[in-house]
Amino acid sequence: MKRFALIGAAGFVAERHIRAIKETGNELVCAMDTFDVMGRMDSYFPEAEFVTSEEELVEFLQSAKEKGESVDYISICSPNYLHIKHIELALKNGCDVICEKPLVIDSEDLDKIKEWEAESRKKVNTVLQLRYHPTILKLKNEIEQSDKDFFDIDLKYITSRGKWYFKSWKGDVTKSGGIATNIGIHFFDMLTWIFGEVQQNNVSVYEATKSSGELILEKAKVNWFLSLDSNDLPEVATKAGKRTFRSIKVDGKEIEFSDGFTDLHTVTYQQILAGNGFGVVDAGESIRLTELRNFNPLAH
Structure with a gap:
């Protein structure tokens, strides 16, 4: 113990x-x-x-x-x-x-x-818990076994936040790192883990409530969109009364991994206690990627 x-x-x-x-x-x-x-x-x-x-x-x-x-x-x-x-x-x-x-x-x-x-x-x-998600592990294996060298990825993540958010440390880019760090780092880590290191990082929008861009990785082009604004939720989410929407498509095929997204901390702890935890080197690529706020005056 x-x-x-x-x-x-x-x-x-x-x-x-x-x-x-x-x-x-x-x-x-x-x-x-x-x-x-x-x-x-x-x-x-x-x-x-x-x-x-x-x-x-x-x-x-x-x-x-x-x-x-x-x-x-x-x-x-x-x-x-x-x-x-x-x-x-x-x-x-x-x-x-x-x-x-x-x-x-x-x-x-x-x-x-x-x-x-x-x-x-x-x-x-x-804690990089998406690396333990069964669907993500399956995707990584499929990519490694594929004859294809390059993939097209579409990532959308919209998670609505109320007015409290911008009065908390989360709404202060100097304390949270901004939207890409706050809500995007899970996905950026997962994508670079599967599709390789960043080759190009082109940011088209960087605002307090939303950000988007095109990311070129070793094995993929990623079009990504992150938002805290409920107005960006698609109709399929609003009709279901949901305030969060996640979508990752690989070559047009939806990768469904909504279930189990929040239940992987115990697995993370088990792996760390067994000596298999992810450390500083593992975290580096996604942290460097989310520093895109430093290249855009709108980030501040």
Whole structure:
């Protein structure tokens, strides 16, 4: 049984991590968040310590180490811009890391993490759960076995957000990385994993609520569109009362993977605990790709 601490326990994605810790038979011994209404903890680890500052968390980690009860892993679910700071905190306190995507906002920070890993002899793992999705694994296998050398991809992802979004850190490009980082990084990672490294990245639209462009990979041309605006939802989604629409077509054929999209964190934890986690190098290509905000004045 491994002992976990978790940073960002009140966030939307944190419950998936807490559940994964529980379902893999491990223990969450301490959770940290500046937001202190944390009733969700009672359903999973009611005995876990709870702190509201990084200073208190470090004190807990040091005290646990002195008692011979060191924390093995720190799971990071904090806002995107804080990931680099919390990764450093974890490694300097002798813990391995499981960090939500994006691992960092700026690719230049990846080299820092490699240095910290070498110094601490600990590993930083990131969550790239689409790589475990059965449909995506099947697609990767089909592409590898295909006689074709090049494919046409159409990606559309529309996930409606309310007015709260733009008053939160998510709506601040300096804190979230912008729309491509916030909602696109899953798909960009999956596409570069299957179809190879980026050759060209042509952005046609980059606004606060939507972005689109053409991406040339080693084995594919990708036309992509991302949106937070419900007005962009197709009729098939609105008629069904849905506020999210995902579509990936490969040479005109729809790849259906809506089911199971949110249920892969436990598999991710199982793989990491078995020594098969995805790390800094794996995360790099999609992080560099989402830096397209830096090449467009509209991104700011």
